[in-house]
Amino acid sequence: MTALPIAVVGASAAGITAAEALRRAGWTGLLTLIGDEPHLPYDRPPLSKQLLHGAWEPERLRLRTGEQLDPLGLDLRLGTRATGLDVATRTLTLDGGERLACAGVIVATGVAARTLPAADGLAGVFTLRTLDDALALRGDLAGGPRRLVVVGNGVLGCEAAAVARELGHDVTLVGREPVPMAAAVGSGIGELLAEEHRARGVRLLTGEVAGFETAATTAGADAPARVGGVRLAGGELLPADLVLLAIGSAPAVGWLTDPALDTTDGLRCDAYCAAAPGIYAAGDVARWDHPVHGRPLRFEHRMNATEQAMAAARNLVAELAAEGALPGAAEGAEPPERRPFAPVPYFWSDQYALKLQAYGLTTGADEVETTVLDRDARRAVALFGRDGRAVGVLAAALPPRQIRALRAVVATPVPWEEARAKVQAATAAA
Numbered sequence: 126m127t128a129l130p131i132a133v134v135g136a137s138a139a140g141i142t143a144a145e146a147l148r149r150a151g152w153t154g155l156l157t158l159i160g161d162e163p164h165l166p167y168d169r170p171p172l173s174k175q176l177l178h179g180a181w182e183p184e185r186l187r188l189r190t191g192e193q194l195d196p197l198g199l200d201l202r203l204g205t206r207a208t209g210l211d212v213a214t215r216t217l218t219l220d221g222g223e224r225l226a227c228a229g230v231i232v233a234t235g236v237a238a239r240t241l242p243a244a245d246g247l248a249g250v251f252t253l254r255t256l257d258d259a260l261a262l263r264g265d266l267a268g269g270p271r272r273l274v275v276v277g278n279g280v281l282g283c284e285a286a287a288v289a290r291e292l293g294h295d296v297t298l299v300g301r302e303p304v305p306m307a308a309a310v311g312s313g314i315g316e317l318l319a320e321e322h323r324a325r326g327v328r329l330l331t332g333e334v335a336g337f338e339t340a341a342t343t344a345g346a347d348a349p350a351r352v353g354g355v356r357l358a359g360g361e362l363l364p365a366d367l368v369l370l371a372i373g374s375a376p377a378v379g380w381l382t383d384p385a386l387d388t389t390d391g392l393r394c395d396a397y398c399a400a401a402p403g404i405y406a407a408g409d410v411a412r413w414d415h416p417v418h419g420r421p422l423r424f425e426h427r428m429n430a431t432e433q434a435m436a437a438a439r440n441l442v443a444e445l446a447a448e449g450a451l452p453g454a455a456e457g458a459e460p461p462e463r464r465p466f467a468p469v470p471y472f473w474s475d476q477y478a479l480k481l482q483a484y485g486l487t488t489g490a491d492e493v494e495t496t497v498l499d500r501d502a503r504r505a506v507a508l509f510g511r512d513g514r515a516v517g518v519l520a521a522a523l524p525p526r527q528i529r530a531l532r533a534v535v536a537t538p539v540p541w542e543e544a545r546a547k548v549q550a551a552t553a554a555a
Contacts, residue, residue: 128154128155128452129154129155129215129226129227129228130154130155130156130157130200130225130227130228131147131152131154131155131156131157131227131228131229131230131231131441131445132157132158132159132217132225132227132229132230132231133147133156133157133158133159133230133231133233134159134207134217134230134231134232134233134234135159135160135232135233135234135235135377135408135410136158136159136160136161136162136164136165136166136201136203137160137166137169137233137234137235137408137430138166138168138169138188138408138427138430138431138434139233139235139407139408139409139430139431139433139434140158140160140166140231140233140407140408140434141158141166141188141189141194142407142430142431142434142435142438143231143233143407143434143435143437143438144156144158144197144199144438145197146434146435146438146439147231147438147441147442148197149438150438150439150442150443150461151442151446151451151460151461152438152442152445152451152452153452154228154452155200156197156198156199156200157199157200157201157202157225157227158199158200158201158202159202159205159206159207159217159219160202160203160204160205161204161205161206161207162203162204162255162256162257163203163204164183164203164256165187165188165189165190165191165194165203166187166188166189167183167186167187167188167256168186168187168188168427169254169427170427171185171186172186172253172254172255172256172258172259173253173259173281173284173285173288174284174288174475176256176259176260176263177253177259177262177263177266177285177288177289178288178291178292179263179267179292183256183260186256202219205219205220205221206219206220206380207219207220207234207380208220208380209380209381209382209383210230210232210380210381210383210386210404211383212383212385212386212401212404213385214226215227215228215229215230215403215404217230227403228403228445228450229403229404229405229441229444229445230403230404230405231405231406231407231434231437231438231441232381232392232400232404232405232406232407232410232411233406233407233408233410233430233434234376234377234378234380234410235376235377235408235409235410236254236374236375236376236377236409236410236425237254237374237375237377238252238253238254238258238370238374239252239370239372239373239374239375240252240370240372241276241334241370241372243334243336243337244337244352244368244370246349246350247337247339247349247350247351247352248348248349248350248351248352249265249340249351249352249365249366249367249368250337250352250367250368250370251265251367251368251369251370252369252370252371253281253285253369253371254374262285262367262369265367266289266292266294266367270293270294270295271289271294271295271366271367272294272295272297272364272365272366272367273286273289273294273295273296273297273365273366273367273368273369274296274297274299274355274363274365274367274368274369275289275296275297275298275299275368275369275371276299276300276334276355276368276369276370276371276372277299277300277369277370277371277372277373278298278299278300278301278302278304278305278306278329278371279300279305279306279308279309279371279373280306280309280472280474281371282298282300282305282369282371283298283305283306283318283322283474283476284474284475284476285369285371286298286322286327287322287325287327287476287477290322290325290326290327291325291477296326296327296328297327297328297329297330297363297365298322298327298328298329298330299330299331299332299334299355299357299363300329300330300331301331301332301333302315302331303331304316304318304319305318305319305322305329306318306474308488309472309483309487309488310481310483310487310507310519311487311490311493311495311507311509311519312493312495313493313495313497313505313507314481314495314505314507314519314521317497317500317503317505317521318476318479318503320500320503321476321477321479321503322476325477330357330361330363332357332358332359332361333357333358334355334356334357334358335356335357335358336356337352337353337354337355337356337368338352338353338354338355338356338362339351339352339353340352340353340354340366341353352365352366352367352368353365353366355368374409374425376388376390376391376392376409376410376412376423377410378391378392378410385401386400386401386404387400389412390412390423391406391409391410391411391412391423392406392410392411392412393412393413393421394406394411394412394413394414395413395414396413396414396415396416396465396466396467397436397440397463397464397465397466398411398413398433398436398437398440398466399437399440399441399444402444403441403444403445405437405438405440405441406437407430407433407434407436407437407438408429408430408433408434409423409424409425409430411423411433411437413433413466415466415467416465416466416467417467417537417538418486418516418538422470422486424470424472426470426471426472427472428468428470428471428472429468429470429471432466432468433466433468436464436466437466439461439462439463439464440461440463440464440466442460442461443460443461443462443463444463446460446461447460469484469485469532469535469536470483470484470485470486470517471483471484471532479503479521479522480521480522481519481520481521482519482520482523482528483517483518483519483520484517484518484519484531484532484534484535484536485509485515485516485517485518485535486509486511486516486517487507487509487517487519489511490509490510490511490516490517491510491511491512492509492510492511492541493507493508493509493510494507494508494510494545495507496548496549496552498523498552499522502522503521503522504521504522504523505520505521505522506518506519506520506521506523506531506548506552507519508534508541508544508545508548510541510544511538513540513541514538514539514540514541514544515534515535515538515539515540515541515543515544515545516535516538517535518531518532518534518535518544518548523552527551527552530547530551531548531551531552533547534547534548534551
């Protein structure tokens with residue numbers, strides 16, 4: 126038995142889910158939840174949709190209130206950053222210099238938004254990863270019609286562009302790929318998205334940003350320079366009152382410098398979500414061996430954060446029980462069972478009235494087949510394959526009954542032709 130805490134680093138959806146799952150799995154000892162933001166855990170997907178639109182206020186994004194957290198008995202450290210982890214001793218270092226020895230650690234630090242050096246210190250240029258980011262952008266959009274340039278036509282950029290256009294702003298969406306979200310949905314679905322954005326009045330451009338122009342201002346000499354335009358590599362200048370950089374993210378692993386950890390594209394874990402003895406990871410930061418797909422994967426999707434947090438918590442408690450370090454365990458009680466984490470990945474995106482839903486793997490495919498069922502309604506399905514087997518499926522504007530049938534097609538990889546027949550049968554009445 127130990128008096129040391131389990132520490133969960135990251136007060137995110139994965140982090141709070143891990144804390145709750147630790148308690149359910151039998152951890153009755155000290156439990157520390159560390160978050161670098163000052164806010165209680167909140168949901169991130171609405172940041173680029175309902176919150177940015179103004180339909181929701183920040184309170185509605187909270188995953189738990191303070192009263193709901195009380196029964197967990199947390200040592201809650203908000204506004205605190207972990208700066209180091211000694212793997213051999215399972216000891217965290219916090220930004221105030223405190224060293225926290227732990228029985229176990231779950232890393233749920235997520236990802237950080239990428240930016241461009243030329244944007245440093247330039248007013249009117251935003252990223253969109255945190256609640257404060259979203260509120261700042263929303264505040265500037267609320268000042269009347271704006272010329273907004275969104276740099277990056279992935280999921281985040283497309284969602285934010287859709288919201289801004291619905292709010293009446295002049296929106297230009299710039300991406301490296303010729304169609305939106307191509308890496309995640311393929312060119313066929315991407316073209317449907319392009320049609321929808323153009324129909325709504327969004328200007329779509331393919332290109333890379335070479336720099337920014339500043340706007341003329343009558344503000345004082347101490348005021349920061351403000352963006353006035355985006356210069357593309359081809360020379361075109363896009364006038365802009367506001368710029369959103371939605372150019373991807375990087376796993377938040379910079380603080381994990383112990384050579385015992387592999388931090389290449391996230392924190393590398395085994396099939397049980399363990400990066401080292403007593404050290405686990407969950408959510409956007411974790412890259413783990415998926416036992417069904419047979420290779421390391423990392424997902425930046427909300428559903429995965431919750432499911433993986435529960436798996437990591439259960440497996441950590443099982444490990445500690447095997448070490449005899451589980452406080453309060455009833456005599457003769459069966460310890461939790463350590464199990465591989467093998468989800469069917471899922472993600473969704475809402476743009477205007479269009480809903481995209483995908484199961485399995487849609488990136489890294491070597492074969493993609495898109496069937497457009499109703500072009501005007503943007504209704505379509507895409508099947509994704511790798512090495513002759515179907516590994517993912519994506520539906521646009523399909524009803525729930527057909528979505529459930531499509532999930533079953535790729536719950537495990539199946540031969541391509543078998544999956545094609547099942548997708549055709551599932552969407553025959555679409």
